[in-house]
Amino acid sequence: MDAGGTTDTDAGNPGGNDMDSGGTGPVTDSGTSAGFTPAPGQVGAPCTGNGDCKGFSPTCAQSVDGSGMSGGKVDIPNGYCTHFCLNTAACGANESCQKSVCLRTCKTNDDCRIDDGFECRDKLCKLPGT
Helix, strand or coil, rough: CCCCCCCCCCCCCCCCCCCCCCEEECCCCCCHHHHHHHHCCCCCCCCCCCHCCCCEEEEEEEECCCCCCCCCCCEEEEEEEEEEECHHHHCCCCCEECCCEEECCCCCCCCCCCHCCCEEECCEEECCCC
């Protein structure tokens, strides 16, 4: 937890257009997907506080650990709902337990919150620099 009472994770916001838990995959004027946004409260959904999220010990993460030599924290645009887990079985469909928190999984960038800067890397939606 950081000073704001939120959990720091090492991955971005995994998502998917075919999620069982609902969500939207907005369509742009050109007819292409602008990314996936999980249903409110679900893992990977935007949030402003822990009360916006669902699950066992739900948390609205506001930052993640950076990677590479620079390290530091990377702010998560619009927050990221997650919850505690001991293993992937404790997470929902299209989610993975990573460092004791559930994260959304992905196959392509369209499975992620593209408008918030997430991209699909290593089967998880991540922010650049994480």
